[in-house]
Amino acid sequence: EYQSLAGALREALMPVGEGGLAGALDAGARSDLDRIGSGPRPGEIVGPYRVIRLLGEGGMAEVWLAERADGAFKRDVALKLPVLLRLREDLASRFARERDILAALEHPNIARLYDAGVGSNGLPYLAMEYVAGEPLTDWCDAHQLAIRERVRLFLQVLDAVQYAHGQRVIHRDIKPSNILVTDSGQVRLLDFGVAKLLAREEEQSDLTQRYGRVLTPDYASPELVRGEQLGAAGDVYALGVVLYELLSGNRPYHLQAGASVAQLEHAIAAVEVNRPSTRVAAGAGGKRGTTERKLARRLRGDLDAIVLKALAKAPASRYDSAAAFADDLQRSLSVEPVEARPDRVSYRFAKFSLRHRSGFAATAAAIALLVGALGYALIRSRGAEPLAATATAISGHSETAAAPQEKSIAVLPFIDLSVKKDQEYFSDGLSEELIDHLVHSADLKVIARTSSFQFKGKNPDVRSIARTLGVTHVLEGSVRKDGQQLRITAQLVRGSDGVQLWSQIYDRNFVDIFKVQDEISGKVSQALRVALRNGHGAGNREPDVRAYNLVLEGNYLKARRTLRDVEKAAQLYQQAIDISPAYALAWARLASAYLYEEVLKGPPSEDQNRRVLDALDRAVQLDPNLVWAYYTRGGFELNVTWNWEAAHADAERMREIDPRSDLLPGAFGDLAILFGEVNRAVELYRDKVDRNPLDPNTLDSLGVALCASNRLQQCLETRLKVLHLHPEFDGVNSSIGMARLYLGQLAAALAAMQREPNEDYRLRGLAIAYSASDRPTESDAALNSLTGKFAATDAYGIAEVHAYRGEVDDALRWLDRAYRQHDAGMLYLKADPLLRNLHGDRRFQALLTRMRLTGLR
Numbered sequence: 001e002y003q004s005l006a007g008a009l010r011e012a013l014m015p016v017g018e019g020g021l022a023g024a025l026d027a028g029a030r031s032d033l034d035r036i037g038s039g040p041r042p043g044e045i046v047g048p049y050r051v052i053r054l055l056g057e058g059g060m061a062e063v064w065l066a067e068r069a070d071g072a073f074k075r076d077v078a079l080k081l082p083v084l085l086r087l088r089e090d091l092a093s094r095f096a097r098e099r100d101i102l103a104a105l106e107h108p109n110i111a112r113l114y115d116a117g118v119g120s121n122g123l124p125y126l127a128m129e130y131v132a133g134e135p136l137t138d139w140c141d142a143h144q145l146a147i148r149e150r151v152r153l154f155l156q157v158l159d160a161v162q163y164a165h166g167q168r169v170i171h172r173d174i175k176p177s178n179i180l181v182t183d184s185g186q187v188r189l190l191d192f193g194v195a196k197l198l199a200r201e202e203e204q205s206d207l208t209q210r211y212g213r214v215l216t217p218d219y220a221s222p223e224l225v226r227g228e229q230l231g232a233a234g235d236v237y238a239l240g241v242v243l244y245e246l247l248s249g250n251r252p253y254h255l256q257a258g259a260s261v262a263q264l265e266h267a268i269a270a271v272e273v274n275r276p277s278t279r280v281a282a283g284a285g286g287k288r289g290t291t292e293r294k295l296a297r298r299l300r301g302d303l304d305a306i307v308l309k310a311l312a313k314a315p316a317s318r319y320d321s322a323a324a325f326a327d328d329l330q331r332s333l334s335v336e337p338v339e340a341r342p343d344r345v346s347y348r349f350a351k352f353s354l355r356h357r358s359g360f361a362a363t364a365a366a367i368a369l370l371v372g373a374l375g376y377a378l379i380r381s382r383g384a385e386p387l388a389a390t391a392t393a394i395s396g397h398s399e400t401a402a403a404p405q406e407k408s409i410a411v412l413p414f415i416d417l418s419v420k421k422d423q424e425y426f427s428d429g430l431s432e433e434l435i436d437h438l439v440h441s442a443d444l445k446v447i448a449r450t451s452s453f454q455f456k457g458k459n460p461d462v463r464s465i466a467r468t469l470g471v472t473h474v475l476e477g478s479v480r481k482d483g484q485q486l487r488i489t490a491q492l493v494r495g496s497d498g499v500q501l502w503s504q505i506y507d508r509n510f511v512d513i514f515k516v517q518d519e520i521s522g523k524v525s526q527a528l529r530v531a532l533r534n535g536h537g538a539g540n541r542e543p544d545v546r547a548y549n550l551v552l553e554g555n556y557l558k559a560r561r562t563l564r565d566v567e568k569a570a571q572l573y574q575q576a577i578d579i580s581p582a583y584a585l586a587w588a589r590l591a592s593a594y595l596y597e598e599v600l601k602g603p604p605s606e607d608q609n610r611r612v613l614d615a616l617d618r619a620v621q622l623d624p625n626l627v628w629a630y631y632t633r634g635g636f637e638l639n640v641t642w643n644w645e646a647a648h649a650d651a652e653r654m655r656e657i658d659p660r661s662d663l664l665p666g667a668f669g670d671l672a673i674l675f676g677e678v679n680r681a682v683e684l685y686r687d688k689v690d691r692n693p694l695d696p697n698t699l700d701s702l703g704v705a706l707c708a709s710n711r712l713q714q715c716l717e718t719r720l721k722v723l724h725l726h727p728e729f730d731g732v733n734s735s736i737g738m739a740r741l742y743l744g745q746l747a748a749a750l751a752a753m754q755r756e757p758n759e760d761y762r763l764r765g766l767a768i769a770y771s772a773s774d775r776p777t778e779s780d781a782a783l784n785s786l787t788g789k790f791a792a793t794d795a796y797g798i799a800e801v802h803a804y805r806g807e808v809d810d811a812l813r814w815l816d817r818a819y820r821q822h823d824a825g826m827l828y829l830k831a832d833p834l835l836r837n838l839h840g841d842r843r844f845q846a847l848l849t850r851m852r853l854t855g856l857r
Contacts, residue, residue: 040081045069046119049079049127056177065130077114080126099126101192104167106744106772108710108836109160109187111180131188133180137246140181141287147298150246150288151333155326155679156187159710161239162322164189165232166713167744172230174238175219176245184840218251222269222313233315236325240310240318244273247299249281252311273311275304302332305340330679407528408445408471410452411435414488415478425556426549427479428453430488430517434475437521440660443530447471448662448692454725466495469693473501475524484510490520492527502527510549514542547580551589558593566596584623591615592632595640603822604640612636630654631663638670639824644852647671662691666701673705675853676830681705696726700735707739708831715739734761737769742833746773760790764797768804768834779805796825800834811835812843819847826851 040051050069054062055078066079102113115127134142136157140150157179164171171178171192178191217225221237224230244252252274253267277299285292306328312318319325328338411434414427432449439446447469455465462474477490491503502523506516525532543551554572557565570593576586594612598604613636619629634650637643651667658664669684685702692698699722706715716739723732737752750773753765763786770779783801791798799814815838818826829835830853838844848854 040064046079046081046125047117047127048115049077049125051079052076066127075114076130077127078111078130080128082123101169102126102128104744105164105169105192106742107160107163108833109156109189110164111188111190128190129188131180131182131190133182133188135176136179136181136187136242137176140246144287144289146289147247147295147303148333151303151329153181153185153187154243154246155329157189157242158239158322158326158329160187160189161235162326163710163712165235165322170230170232170235171238172224172234173219174235174242176242179242182840186836186839217268220268221315223315225269231315232321233318236310236318236322237315239322239325240307243310244276244279244307247303247307248276248279248295249284249287250276250279252279269313272313273308275300276307277304302338302341306332306338309340407443407473407530408447409438409473409475409524409528410447410465410469410471411438412465412474412476413453413456414476414490417478417480417487418482423479423481425553426481428556429552430479430513432555433517434521434524437517437532438524439662440658441525441530441532442660444525444528445471445691446662448695450698451692451694454694462493462498463495471495473528481510486510486513486516488516488520490523492524511545513545513548543576543583543585544580547576547583547586550576550579551583551586554589554593558589558596561596561600563597563600566593566600569593570597582622584619584626584629587615587619587622588626588629588632591619591629591636595632595636598640609640612640625657627654627658627661627663630657631661631667634667635670638674639827642822642851644671644674662688665691666698669701669705670827673701673708673831674827678705678709678831681831682709682711694725696722696729696732699725700729700732703735703739704828704831707742708828708833710833712739712742716743730758731756731761734758734765737765741769741772760786760794760797763789764794764801767801771801771805792821794823794825795821796823800825800832803835803838806837808838808841811838812841812847815844815847819850829853 040046042051042053044051046064046066048068048070049066051064051066053065055065056063061080061082064079064081066077068075068077099113099116106112111131112129113126114129116125118124133139136153140153145153161171161174169192171189173191174189178189180188180190182188219238219241221230221234224234241252244250253271277296280292280296280299282292285295288295290298306325309328310318310325319328324339328340331338411431413431416422416424416427431453435446435449435452438444451469462476466472466474472495474493474495475490476493477488479489480487486506486508488506488508489503490506492501493499494501504520504523506519508516521532550572554569554576557572558569560566570590573586573590573593576583577590580586591612594608594615598608598612613633616629616633616636619626620633623629630650630653634647634654637647637650648671651664651671654661654667655664665684665688669681669688672678672681672684682702682705685698685705688698689695689702699718703715703718703722706712706718716736719732719736719739722729723736726732733752733756737749737756740746740749740752746769750766750769753762753769756762756765763782767779767782767786770776770782783798786794786801787798795814795818799811799818802808802811802814815826815829815835829848829851835844845854
């Protein structure tokens, strides 16, 4: 329906002479200066709209609830009209300005512009998204939201403001009444009527000079009060006032009843703000699910400091962006040290103890000894690295990403030097085994196989590899296998200068392969002075070497991902089991081969699903500490059987067995996306990318989470990196197109969609991009083609298109079909930005309930 507006919009706003849009609106307004009268009455027609009731009014305009009167479509809008009794010559220019600003903003937390024009009376109007909601502070009080939930909601506001600032727009009138919350808990930022386009040099114009006093003084920044030039820092200040009120129930400045605007402006410009914890309003505790005393204690410390930083008198002393403001609030929620607090060791130590309560008792004495023995010099030498990172090296794990580690390594694929060149499976397998040995050192970051194997068959300089992977050391080597005789050469190289730190040749019999692996990993750990944990998650029992060799060969074939190779891999795993029935890893690998077969052959039968689970259950029975088996079973439960509780239980079991496992971030990240915990998913996927920086699937997962959390520029940058590293990656062009679409780069988005070779993704993307570009005929054609060709396999994608186009009933119908088809896209139901306009619909909520996505966290 948006596309049907295009023609009318262009016609209504067609430039007049040399004056353009603003000139056209100005001309219409000036022609009416002699006919000043009252505003419309309910039922009157303005342009193509019938006004229903007054929603609100301000110094420059009234806002009316209105409906389409010409029958083109049904939609309630918020119709903004100039206040005729106060009509000034600048109003038309302001309206034109606001239209230009809103047209440039496309964000789920910003109310959208639908239409603009000039009515039959010659006066301008703006038709905007009607948001049925309450002001932020009222909504939170009515729902008795606790402080944590209020902060999470406020993060949506910060994300919207950061997006606007990224488009070079500052709002200049941020206040609770311009921040509405819908019944579903979604924030909408309203009223850009006095916003400023930073890209335009209009600050000294008469038009801009008239803006000053229409702003709300309670939320005005000191520089605005002083009449100074405004920037994004003014919005940060206003956001600080809103957060102050949201948390404490009071505004920052305590004035006597009846105080004048001048007194308020003096307080804003000159009076220091008291901490929110000292200004808790009477009754505020009950509205936040606690008592006033407990509320003050909850605000004391980090939240006090964060709010006061945002409210600093000097713009340079505030957060430098809304994103930095949000990052500090997120750190507070995660019980991490915040930037607004002094960087004292005692403060960071306290944060560590709160974040790691379960392991704190076991490590407290060791930490105390460490700090006491090394003292201030150690802390100074580590710079900004949190003390929690030092403690992490002792405890062996951390729930949050640590500072960059000093020691890191990439294990390159060992080279097959066998005469027949038929032992590549063995040389690859040896490299993977060494990765699995080393990854369990708490002192060492180990790059995952997918990234380190990117250099297979290439011959780049080791220093270049180290820079690309961000590691300090590289382990490389070769294998020559002749019958049962092995010659394995290994060498450890320093990445900064290519100097060889250690090397050794092992001439052994194949039956000694496990001892060789232990010796190599032991020598590396000694050279790097890191500790290795005894045993590892790939199965602690040494299998029969014949069975082990079959498993390595199976792994090599399965990695090719063709049906023929996967079926052959399954046969090899079964042969390994026949030789060694208690070989747990062989059972787990057999299950993974079965899974690959199901993906390549199509929808699995109940019997096929049963054989996967039987093999995995058998693996866990044989070795209850086999992390890889829990990881595979958890993925099966998540993607195939939709048993969220079981998938979560397997992820938790993995963490119990091996807190250092490089499989954990992916397992918990997928669960976070499933339940719409998108910020948590970003954290986890970033941790995964840190260990696997060149893997396209890992980068793609991060891109999904970044887009879902509205970090749109970062999302685009991540997807462009995938294109640079893996231009053949399926769907990469369409995913770039979606990121550009979210950023409002419509032409670039459409071009990216057109480059996508995957027809399903291409048609889906084109249907959306054409819709966004006001090309309804092409959008319909792409959607019809998508539906005709992929209805049986991509019902979810078809639902996304309908949702974006505002066709709610069709979107929900296709989502129901996707649910019945067990469409994999349903795993993104809660996180998908394209479906956000469905969240308030009871049918969508019912679908979430059917999928059991409303309770478990």
